[in-house]
Each structure stands twice: as structure tokens, then as C-alpha cells.
Amino acid sequence: MADLDLQPFWRGVERGELLAQRCLACGRRVFYPRAVCPACGAPRLAWEATSGSGQVHAYTIVHRAPPGFEDDTPYAVGLVVVDDDVRLVARLVDCDPQAVRVGMRVRLAPRALAEGTIAPCFAPTEVA
Amino acid sequence: MIARRHMHEYGTTPEQLAEVAVASRRWAALNERALRREPLTIEGVLASPMIVDPLHRHDCCLVTDGAGAIVVCSEPRASGCAHPPVWVLAHATAHEHHAIASMPNLTTSTAAARSGREALAMAGIHIEEIDVVELYDSFTITVLMTLEALGLCAPGEGGAFVEGGRIAPGGDLALNTNGGGLSYCHPGMYGIYLLTEAVRQLRGEAGPAQVPNARLGLAHGTGGVLSTAATVVLGAADG
Numbered sequence: 001m002a003d004l005d006l007q008p009f010w011r012g013v014e015r016g017e018l019l020a021q022r023c024l025a026c027g028r029r030v031f032y033p034r035a036v037c038p039a040c041g042a043p044r045l046a047w048e049a050t051s052g053s054g055q056v057h058a059y060t061i062v063h064r065a066p067p068g069f070e071d072d073t074p075y076a077v078g079l080v081v082v083d084d085d086v087r088l089v090a091r092l093v094d095c096d097p098q099a100v101r102v103g104m105r106v107r108l109a110p111r112a113l114a115e116g117t118i119a120p121c122f123a124p125t126e127v128a
Numbered sequence: 129m130i131a132r133r134h135m136h137e138y139g140t141t142p143e144q145l146a147e148v149a150v151a152s153r154r155w156a157a158l159n160e161r162a163l164r165r166e167p168l169t170i171e172g173v174l175a176s177p178m179i180v181d182p183l184h185r186h187d188c189c190l191v192t193d194g195a196g197a198i199v200v201c202s203e204p205r206a207s208g209c210a211h212p213p214v215w216v217l218a219h220a221t222a223h224e225h226h227a228i229a230s231m232p233n234l235t236t237s238t239a240a241a242r243s244g245r246e247a248l249a250m251a252g253i254h255i256e257e258i259d260v261v262e263l264y265d266s267f268t269i270t271v272l273m274t275l276e277a278l279g280l281c282a283p284g285e286g287g288a289f290v291e292g293g294r295i296a297p298g299g300d301l302a303l304n305t306n307g308g309g310l311s312y313c314h315p316g317m318y319g320i321y322l323l324t325e326a327v328r329q330l331r332g333e334a335g336p337a338q339v340p341n342a343r344l345g346l347a348h349g350t351g352g353v354l355s356t357a358a359t360v361v362l363g364a365a366d367g
Contacts, residue, residue, distance in 0.1 A: 058133040
């Protein structure tokens with residue numbers, strides 16, 4: 001089985017793009033990134049850009065953080081849905097955590113988090 | 129996030145989530161082995177430190193040491209044992225998503241619904257016939273989700289269902305009668321306690337927490353990120 005090369009994804013985040021995959025066999029959008037299509041099993045997946053915009057489907061505000069993130073509390077983490085078919089859990093930034101709402105429009109806002117990786121975070125499209 | 133989405137879709141309140149923790153504490157008060165037995169009120173839950181909003185500290189299970197064991201044997205072998213056996217009437221397992229972002233519907237545990245449905249079908253009984261229910265309570269929202277998935281109440285109605293002490297001692301549903309992971313103990317793998325408590329109840333060995341005439345018990349474990357489920361239906365020896 002082919003190994004999954006995540007470099008395109010992380011390079012995309014660094015330049016402000018959220019990449020997903022599309023299966024070249026069945027046409028399905030795939031996310032999180034996979035080595036094979038979870039729908040049809042085909043090993044041929046192509047990277048493509050998403051709009052990077054979506055909405056908060058659910059969220060929590062972390063007060064008791066895992067190791068390495070204690071200094072960031074309280075911070076908001078959301079389940080963000082991009083383009084209706086890309087779902088990911090991401091830090092929500094550039095807003096008061098208490099102002100986060102279900103349905104809030106957000107856009108990709110890559111940010112270096114505690115461990116140093118440039119992470120796909122999201123910020124409100126309009127300041128609440 | 130599941131609790132937040134449940135609130136968003138169904139109007140579930142922090143007070144309703146707290147009801148679960150309060151009921152568990154009242155059962156724990158009847159269990160001399162339980163770690164947390166002091167009284168707890170809804171206000172006390174809401175005043176406890178926020179861990180991951182909307183879940184307060186008392187919405188989250190304990191962190192303890194502990195261990196348990198069960199002996200499973202054939203029917204002929206059981207007849208010579210020191211204690212009356214408890215029969216395994218049915219069992220089922222199911223799993224759903226891998227990551228929480230892949231959960232098809234945050235407020236519906238498809239895995240729990242499936243394992244519960246299949247176990248009850250194997251036992252040939254309806255959920256209403258169960259006398260005592262032991263289900264995994266990592267967080268208070270886990271209990272609401274599982275009550276709904278098992279059909280003890282309608283989807284979205286878990287919050288209203290537990291109001292008014294309904295799952296506390298003396299309520300309509302004997303639930304987590306040892307105090308659960310919220311107040312009894314929680315050594316990481318809590319599932320064994322679901323079975324041991326169901327067995328105690330069906331043997332009539334539950335002391336002050338004994339549910340009168342408990343003949344049928346259901347134990348339901350949840351794992352992963354609300355993604356794996358196992359249901360066991362147990363029956364008392366002469367029932």
C-alpha cells in the first residue's frame with residue numbers, strides 16, 4: 001500500500017490554503033487525507049484546494065488544557081465544516097472564546113500553536 | 129462539542145446535564161466502596177470549575193485506580209459454584225467513526241443504537257422490561273446520548289428524561305446504581321464495573337442500593353470517541 005505523503009497538505013496550510021483530496025476513481029471528496037479512498041478503495045487521490053471557508057458545527061472552550069497548551073487557556077476549539085463536505089477539528093482564533101457560536105462563519109487562519117507546527121486554525125469571517 | 133451540539137439542537141441545559149451527576153452521587157452515597165459520597169447538588173455541579181465548556185468538573189468522570197474481574201463458565205459448571213449464576217442472555221458490539229470529525233451526526237450514537245438493538249433482539253425482550261441499567265458515564269452527556277440510543281427516551285429528550293431525579297434512587301429508572309464513573313470510581317477502563325454492578329443487583333447483593341426484584345439487567349459500554357459500543361443483557365438465576 002502506498003504511504004500517504006502529507007507534505008502537500010502542510011505546505012498548503014503554510015501558504016493559507018486548506019487542501020483536501022478527490023478520488024480519481026469515484027470522484028468523492030476525501031478528508032482527512034488518506035492513502036486510499038475510504039469509499040471505493042482506489043489508491044489514486046489528487047490534492048485540490050478547498051475554499052477555506054466554512055462554519056462552526058460545534059465547539060468547546062478549553063479551560064483545562066493538555067500538556068503544552070496550558071498557557072493558551074481559555075481557548076476555543078471547533079468542529080468546522082468547510083465547503084459542506086470537509087470536517088475538521090481546529091483551534092478558533094482571533095475572537096473571544098465566549099463569542100463563538102454554532103453556525104458562526106469562519107475562514108482558514110493558519111497559526112503556529114504551542115508545539116510549533118503551523119496549524120490549520122480558523123477565524124471568524126466577521127468580528128462578532 | 130457533542131454536549132454543545134446537543135444543546136444547540138435540542139435545548140439541553142447545563143442543569144439537565146448536572147442532574148446526571150447528582151443522581152450518580154446519590155447512588156454512590158449508598159455504595160460504601162464509592163470514592164465520592166458527599167452530597168452534590170445541581171448548583172454544586174454548575175459551580176465546579178469549567179473543564180471544557182460546557183462540561184464542569186462534576187460533569188466529568190473521576191480518575192482513580194481500581195480493578196475488577198468476572199468469571200464466565202458453562203451452565204453445567206455454574207451449578208456447582210458458591211453463588212447463584214447470572215445468565216448472559218445476549219451481547220452485541222458495534223463501532224462507528226474513527227475521529228470525532230467523522231461522526232456522521234454528533235448527537236446520535238449510531239453504534240450504541242445498533243449494539244443495544246441487536247442485544248435486546250438476541251435476548252428477545254424490550255428495553256422497558258429491563259430492571260436495572262448500567263451504562264458508561266465518561267461525561268454526563270455520554271449518559272444522555274446512550275439513554276437516547278438505547279431507546280429509553282426519544283432522540284433529543286435525554287435532558288428532559290433525567291429531570292426531577294428520575295435516574296436517582298427512588299426514581300423511575302434504576303441507572304448506574306453503584307454511582308458510576310462519575311462518583312464510584314474510574315480507572316480508565318470502566319466497563320468491568322458495569323458488569324459487576326449488574327451482577328450484584330441481579331444476585332440481590334447490592335446492599336442499600338439494591339433495586340427490589342431486579343431480574344433483568346443491561347450493561348452498556350462506550351469506547352473510542354463515542355464511537356464503539358458493547359451491550360450485554362443479563363438475567364437473574366431463577367428469573
